[in-house]
Every structure is written in C-alpha cells, then in structure tokens.
Amino acid sequence: MTAPNWLKIERRPVASGRTVFIVSVSAILAALLVAAIFFAAYGVSPIYAYYLILRGALGSSHGFSETIRRMIPLLLCGVGLTVAFRALFWNIGAEGQILMGAIAASGVALFAGLPGPLLLIAMFIAGFLAGASWGLIPAALKAKLGLNDVITTLMLNYVAMYLVLWLVHGPWKGASMRGYAYTDMFPNAAQLPTIGSTSIHWPTLMLGFIAAVVMYILVNRTRSGFEIRVVGENPEASRFAGISQFKTTMLVMFISGGLAGFAGVGEVAGIYHRLLDPSQISMGYGFTAIIVAWLARKNPLAVIVTSFFFGILMAGGDVIKIQLRLPFQLINVFNGLIMFFLIGSELLMRYKISIRRR
Amino acid sequence: MRILYGLYQPDEGEILLNGKRVHISSPRAALTYHIGMVHQHFRLVPTLSVAENMVLGLDEGTGPFLNYRQTYKKISQIAERYGLVVDPQAKVWQLTVGQQQRVEILKALYRQADILIMDEPTSVLTPQEVDQLFSTLRTLVDDGLTIIFITHKLDEVMEISDRVTVLRKGKAIATVNTADTNKAELAKLMVGREVVFRLEKSPVKRGEKILAVDDLQALNDRGLPALRGVSFKVYEGEILGVAGVSGNGQRELAEVLTGLRHATGGHVTLEGKDVTNRSAREITDAGVAHVPTERKTMGTVPSMTIRENLILKSYRQPPFSRGMFLDNQAAEENARAAMKEYDILAPNIDTAVKVLSGGNIQRVVLARELSGDPRLIIAAHPTYGLDVGATEQVRQILLAQRDRGAGILLISEDLEEIMTMSDRILVLFQGQVMGIIDADGAQIGKIGLMMAGTKEEEK
Numbered sequence: 040m041t042a043p044n045w046l047k048i049e050r051r052p053v054a055s056g057r058t059v060f061i062v063s064v065s066a067i068l069a070a071l072l073v074a075a076i077f078f079a080a081y082g083v084s085p086i087y088a089y090y091l092i093l094r095g096a097l098g099s100s101h102g103f104s105e106t107i108r109r110m111i112p113l114l115l116c117g118v119g120l121t122v123a124f125r126a127l128f129w130n131i132g133a134e135g136q137i138l139m140g141a142i143a144a145s146g147v148a149l150f151a152g153l154p155g156p157l158l159l160i161a162m163f164i165a166g167f168l169a170g171a172s173w174g175l176i177p178a179a180l181k182a183k184l185g186l187n188d189v190i191t192t193l194m195l196n197y198v199a200m201y202l203v204l205w206l207v208h209g210p211w212k213g214a215s216m217r218g219y220a221y222t223d224m225f226p227n228a229a230q231l232p233t234i235g236s237t238s239i240h241w242p243t244l245m246l247g248f249i250a251a252v253v254m255y256i257l258v259n260r261t262r263s264g265f266e267i268r269v270v271g272e273n274p275e276a277s278r279f280a281g282i283s284q285f286k287t288t289m290l291v292m293f294i295s296g297g298l299a300g301f302a303g304v305g306e307v308a309g310i311y312h313r314l315l316d317p318s319q320i321s322m323g324y325g326f327t328a329i330i331v332a333w334l335a336r337k338n339p340l341a342v343i344v345t346s347f348f349f350g351i352l353m354a355g356g357d358v359i360k361i362q363l364r365l366p367f368q369l370i371n372v373f374n375g376l377i378m379f380f381l382i383g384s385e386l387l388m389r390y391k392i393s394i395r396r397r
Numbered sequence: 398m399r400i401l402y403g404l405y406q407p408d409e410g411e412i413l414l415n416g417k418r419v420h421i422s423s424p425r426a427a428l429t430y431h432i433g434m435v436h437q438h439f440r441l442v443p444t445l446s447v448a449e450n451m452v453l454g455l456d457e458g459t460g461p462f463l464n465y466r467q468t469y470k471k472i473s474q475i476a477e478r479y480g481l482v483v484d485p486q487a488k489v490w491q492l493t494v495g496q497q498q499r500v501e502i503l504k505a506l507y508r509q510a511d512i513l514i515m516d517e518p519t520s521v522l523t524p525q526e527v528d529q530l531f532s533t534l535r536t537l538v539d540d541g542l543t544i545i546f547i548t549h550k551l552d553e554v555m556e557i558s559d560r561v562t563v564l565r566k567g568k569a570i571a572t573v574n575t576a577d578t579n580k581a582e583l584a585k586l587m588v589g590r591e592v593v594f595r596l597e598k599s600p601v602k603r604g605e606k607i608l609a610v611d612d613l614q615a616l617n618d619r620g621l622p623a624l625r626g627v628s629f630k631v632y633e634g635e636i637l638g639v640a641g642v643s644g645n646g647q648r649e650l651a652e653v654l655t656g657l658r659h660a661t662g663g664h665v666t667l668e669g670k671d672v673t674n675r676s677a678r679e680i681t682d683a684g685v686a687h688v689p690t691e692r693k694t695m696g697t698v699p700s701m702t703i704r705e706n707l708i709l710k711s712y713r714q715p716p717f718s719r720g721m722f723l724d725n726q727a728a729e730e731n732a733r734a735a736m737k738e739y740d741i742l743a744p745n746i747d748t749a750v751k752v753l754s755g756g757n758i759q760r761v762v763l764a765r766e767l768s769g770d771p772r773l774i775i776a777a778h779p780t781y782g783l784d785v786g787a788t789e790q791v792r793q794i795l796l797a798q799r800d801r802g803a804g805i806l807l808i809s810e811d812l813e814e815i816m817t818m819s820d821r822i823l824v825l826f827q828g829q830v831m832g833i834i835d836a837d838g839a840q841i842g843k844i845g846l847m848m849a850g851t852k853e854e855e856k
C-alpha cells in the first residue's frame with residue numbers, strides 16, 4: 040500500500056473493545072451524515088427527519104411496537120448470521136431461509152390438524168428444519184464441491200421466493216380468499232399470542248433473546264464453538280488440528296438457516312396468520328440482518344442491540360413515508376451506507392492511522 | 398531476483414546495467430531496461446487469450462483500442478524465430494503448463510527483453526518439456542539474450558549454464574565457470590563446509606522401532622509425484638534427520654506422515670499399527686506430534702489467544718473438555734504452566750499469538766505439541782527464522798525429548814542443524830531416499846553429493 044508521507048499507518052495488533060465501539064459508532068455517524076444529503080435534496084431538514092424517525096419509532100407505544108416487530112426477525116436472523124460468519128461462511132440466503140420457514144409453518148398450520156398448543160410447537164420445529172435444510176444445501180455444495188457460498192445462498196433466495204408465489208397462486212390458494220393470492224387464515228391455535236393490542240408476538244421475541252444467549256455460549260464456551268472459530272480464523276490450522284471443515288460448515292448453516300426459519304414462522308404465525316406474497320412476509324429482513332450481524336462484529340449478544348437499532352430504522356422508514364411523503368427506499372439507502380462505512384472501517388481496526396507531525 | 402525485476406527495493410548496494418548505475422523502481426521500470434522475468438508461478442490471466450496476455454499492461458494500439466491483428470503478427474514473428482509455437486488466440490487456461498511457460502517467455506520477448514530471469518522454470522515441467530525448454534533457451538542465448546537461470550537442481554546447472562553463482566543465506570558464495578567445476582564442488586559450496594558450533598549431546602540410546610515407512614508414494618500440489626518409494630524407520634530415543642535441497646519431497650513427507658496429505662502408495666506403520674492415510678486427528682491421537690514449517694499459517698491460529706492455541710489439539714479431551722463445554726479454568730492453568738515451562742514471553746495468557754515474536758510462537762507450538770509426551774515428533778524446519786538464542790533453546794527442547802525416549806524425525810534445509818542434531822541422516826532427492834548414514838563421522842561433502850542426486854551405494 041502506498042500512502043502520502045504525511046500519513047502514518049501502523050498495524051494494530053489487536054483492536055480493543057473500545058476501538059471497535061468507537062469505529063462502529065463513527066461508521067453509523069458517517070452514514071447519517073451522508074444520508075443527510077439525500078434528505079436535504081428532498082428539501083427536508085435532515086435533523087427534523089432524524090427527529091421524526093426517532094419519535095416515530097420510539098415516541099409512542101404504537102411506534103415502539105412497530106420497532107420491536109421489525110427487531111424480532113432481524114434478531115433471529117442476525118444471531119444466526121454471526122455464527123455462520125464466524126466460520127467464514129457467507130450466508131446471503133437468510134431471506135430465502137425465512138421464506139422456507141414460513142412455508143413449513145403454514146403447511147403445518149393449515150394441513151397438520153394437530154390439537155391446541157402442540158400445533159404452534161410443531162410449526163416452530165417444522166420452520167426451523169425447513170430453514171436449516173435450505174441452509175444445508177449451500178453448505179454441502181461449498182464443503183464438498185467448493186461452490187461459492189455467496190452465489191449459492193443468494194440464488195436460493197429466488198427459488199424460495201418463487202416457491203412461495205407458486206404456493207399462494209396455486210395449490211395452497213385459499214378458497215375463501217376470492218381472487219387474492221393468499222392461503223386461508225390459520226386456525227386460532229396456530230396464531231401466536233401478542234402483547235396487548237400490539238403486533239409484538241412475544242414468544243418469537245423470547246426465542247430471539249434465548250438464541251442470542253445460547254449462541255454466545257456456543258461460540259465462546261463449547262467445543263463446537265472452538266471449532267467454528269478455528270475454522271473461521273485459520274482454515275489451514277483447522278486442517279492441521281484435525282477439525283472437520285465439513286461438519287463445522289454444516290453445523291453453522293444448520294443453526295443459521297434454522298434461526299432464519301424461526302423468523303419466518305414468527306412472521307406468518309404472529310402477524311399475517313397466513314402465507315402471502317414473499318415481499319410482504321419478509322421485507323428484506325434476511326438482507327438487513329447481514330448488516331445487523333456485521334455491526335455486532337459477529338458477537339451474538341451484541342445483535343440484541345444492533346437488531347433493535349435497525350428495528351428503529353425500519354419503523355422510522357414508515358414514518359418518513361407517511362409524514363414526509365418520502366420513499367421508504369431512503370431507509371435502504373441508509374442501510375447501504377452503513378454497510379459501506381462498516382466495511383470501510385475494517386481497515387481502521389487493523390491499522391492505526393495518524394497524521395505525522397514534522 | 399525480485400529486486401532486479403523491480404518488485405522489491407534494495408536497502409543498500411547498486412545495480413549496474415551495461416556499466417551504468419540503474420534504479421529499478423517497479424516491474425514497469427525493469428521493462429524499460431529490457432529485463433524480463435518468468436516467475437515460478439506464472440503471472441498470466443487464465444481467462445484471457447495468449448494475445449491479450451501479451452498486450453496486458455502495455456500502451457499499444459491507437460487510443461483506447463487494441464490492434465490484435467498487429468499483435469498476432471508480432472507474436473507469430475517471435476514464435477517462428479525461436480520455435481515457440483503457441484496459438485495466439487487460445488485461452489491461457491486451455492494450455493498445458495509447458496505451453497503457458499512458453500507464453501511467459503514470449504511475453505518477455507514481446508516486451509523486448511534482453512535479460513531474461515527464469516525462477517525455477519523446470520519445477521513445473523515434465524522431463525520432455527524440460528528438454529524443449531532448454532533447447533529454446535539455447536536458441537535465445539545464441540541470439541544474444543542473457544539468461545539468469547535460478548534453480549536448486551545441480552544437473553540443470555551443469556547442463557544449461559555457462560557460469561554459475563552459488564547463493565547461501567543471502568550471500569554470493571562463489572561464481573565459477575561451469576566448465577571448470579563439477580557437481581560435488583557445487584554441492585560443497587551450497588551447503589558450506591564448517592560446522593560452527595556443536596551441541597552437547599548424550600550418546601544415543603536407541604530403543605524400540607516406532608515408525609516404519611515402507612515404499613511411500615505421494616503427489617505434490619500440482620499432481621506430480623513428490624514421494625517416489627520412500628522407506629525408512631525411526632526408533633525410540635533417536636533423531637533421524639532428513640536432509641535435502643528444498644522441494645525434494647520433504648514437505649510432502651511431513652504432510653503424509655501427519656495425515657494432511659493422501660499417500661498414493663506404500664505404508665506407514667506406527668508402533669506396529671498401519672496408519673496409512675488415517676486422518677490428522679487419528680494420527681495425533683496415536684501420539685504423533687507435528688511441529689509444522691508454517692508456524693503462523695498452520696501451526697497456530699494467530700488471531701486467537703495463547704490459551705486457546707495451546708489447546709488447539711487437545712480441546713476435545715479432558716481436562717479441557719467437559720461434555721460439550723470447554724473448561725476455561727483448565728485451559729488457563731495449562732497455559733500458565735506452559736508459559737513458565739517453555740519461557741513463553743507474553744503479557745498474559747490471553748495475548749493473541751500474532752503479536753508474539755517468532756521464537757515465542759514456536760515455543761507455543763512446541764509446548765502444545767510436546768504436552769502429553771508424544772511417541773513420535775515430526776519437526777519441520779523447527780528453527781527456521783529464529784534468532785540464535787531461540788534456535789538453541791528449541792534444539793535443547795528437542796534433544797530433551799529424544800533423551801526422554803521419543804523418536805524424532807527432523808526435517809531441515811539447514812544442513813548444519815541436521816549434522817548437529819541427528820543420530821542418523823536420511824537424504825532425500827526428487828522424492829527418493831539417496832541413503833541413510835550415521836551422523837557420527839558423516840562427511841558433509843558426501844551428504845552434499847547425495848543431496849545432488851548421487852545414491853549412497855554408487856560412490
């Protein structure tokens with residue numbers, strides 16, 4: 040690397056927790072700053088817009104409920120992604136894994152005919168397994184044939200998307216739905232309870248918290264977690280130590296896909312109570328969760344914070360759409376900017392850059 | 398060589414070209430001085446055609462457009478002149494390795510090189526391709542080109558060169574006319590003569606046979622034979638040194654013995670049990686320690702802590718593992734004890750290995766590998782890159798293991814190390830055993846000859 044000689048660039052041996060925090064927050068601030076240009080271009084004061092986002096997402100019980108509702112799938116997917124990323128598996132397919140979970144849960148809800156509480160439990164198990172299987176396909180393809188995980192996970196999203204579309208337009212199309220592409224409503228026993236009149240389906244939220252804690256323990260305290268970290272940090276050393284890359288890759292994708300599957304179950308059983316258009320089920324949670332996991336620096340516990348933050352942003356997106364009549368996509372611009380600055384800031388964690396005094 | 402080609406910058410000294418002092422700041426600058434290089438690992442873009450690779454990085458054609466017709470014409474002119482026949486429109490990935498090398502040479506000629514640096518050009522070639530290459534090189538030399546030919550192989554030096562310079566540890570030891578020398582003399586120059594210091598070593602107490610290797614065969618990363626029928630035995634309480642010029646099968650031997658590379662033939666027997674092609678984990682569990690050449694890329698996980706690196710191989714077993722959980726306290730105690738026993742200098746046990754010095758990293762590797770008193774230790778270049786003090790300590794540690802009764806296979810390119818440490822010395826050449834001799838009274842000249850490919854019984 041060549042640098043102008045007034046800059047001093049030194050390798051940082053290990054970035055401290057404080058450095059990581061400061062760098063991450065700076066990345067968010069930089070993204071806020073650049074996004075401000077877009078608001079200004081629409082003739083809206085950026086400060087007013089950010090104020091509206093915060094007030095809309097946190098200032099009322101309705102706003103808060105919307106924030107948490109968005110946080111739930113981001114939390115589940117984000118926790119799963121931290122585990123996959125730890126083993127250097129680039130799972131860009133959480134979106135498809137969510138949809139597979141939603142399909143499996145809907146199938147169980149509509150056709151299994153199980154009694155009472157068993158039904159919901161069966162839906163979660165089926166959703167986990169469906170998401171996990173969807174994740175195991177690219178895992179096996181990478182571990183056995185060396186196929187690029189980014190491409191395979193990304194492409195499987197579309198397969199899952201069209202599978203949902205086919206189901207709701209075709210065999211599973213609800214008789215009572217007239218012309219609409221929905222399945223029938225789930226029976227009451229297949230609907231998740233919510234907190235009061237909000238749309239917070241708390242059992243899924245609890246699952247998310249539990250997943251974050253369990254995965255933190257898994258990664259940091261268990262044998263499998265040790266293997267995941269060795270494979271991720273130095274694949275050559277894992278070979279040397281006799282750790283099976285195949286098993287490790289399969290394990291992380293079983294977890295990552297399964298947790299995304301849970302998120303899919305939560306969406307259909309907690310909010311919509313039927314299977315419907317894929318873009319309504321997920322709204323890109325699987326992709327946003329990548330940024331959530333990255334901002335958490337692959338720490339499952341930190342995902343609780345980052346998924347909440349992105350919940351605010353997504354709920355705030357509704358606010359700017361309604362109150363400012365700006366396109367919701369501005370939030371995607373913002374997400375993109377955060378990712379951009381986060382990846383850019385990786386450099387700052389590995390190198391210390393200072394201005395040389397003469 | 399990389400300095401000549403402008404990839405690295407010299408710290409000191411100067412380069413004279415045609416009597417003028419030159420400064421070669423980049424490969425592009427080397428080009429203006431008409432210096433071309435054929436790297437050991439080719440610098441070609443596989444998905445592009447031969448012609449496209451030719452013009453890559455050159456300012457040719459008019460404006461932003463390339464004139465391929467002109468390129469084709471130029472290629473075929475050069476190709477005809479030197480017998481380097483290659484289809485300019487073929488994609489590079491479709492060509493054989495020998496043809497790709499021809500493209501590399503063409504590329505240098507296309508750039509009007511007068512000086513051609515060839516870095517171990519024969520290491521990737523079949524014997525037939527080597528003959529072809531040599532005849533091409535002779536044509537080039539007859540045409541007035543200067544060729545710098547870097548090789549480890551003495552036969553090639555004798556066959557192709559006019560003059561030869563021997564480098565050892567970054568110093569030019571001697572330059573002689575090829576016609577005035579022979580392989581034995583060159584071998585001596587390569588390995589050096591005097592042994593600088595001797596280690597205090599107790600007499601060997603050879604015990605039971607631990608390892609028997611029988612007619613072992615394996616391929617290298619390029620799919621060419623690297624081990625061609627290697628047989629030897631290692632006994633308790635002895636060090637068997639493996640000498641040889643780099644790239645004669647040492648790496649592959651260590652990898653096959655530790656389960657990291659597949660043997661294509663032959664048998665490895667460990668204490669009477671056949672362990673051929675067992676997994677790395679099984680071989681570790683059978684009591685084989687491995688001190689690998691690449692201590693940072695293979696022997697440790699640099700971003701993880703000393704504590705974690707020390708249990709890299711034993712994390713599955715008690716006391717470090719209880720059920721599916723790791724016992725951090727046991728790992729901590731283990732790390733504290735190891736840091737003390739092996740003098741690992743670090744702020745604490747949770748220091749990442751990557752901030753340690755080479756010597757301390759090697760101590761971490763040794764502490765881990767030697768815990769649990771392994772029966773067999775395979776040590777590849779254990780002191781490579783270490784300072785004198787650390788080298789001495791590592792050698793003492795290995796000797797202590799020998800006296801404890803472990804069998805040690807010591808692979809090293811440092812002949813001095815082999816001579817001082819070993820009880821017996823095995824010499825590898827092109828994947829074959831040239832002979833196994835007693836280290837006591839071994840003559841360095843004789844080992845040098847064996848390293849150059851003379852079999853022991855042929856003397």
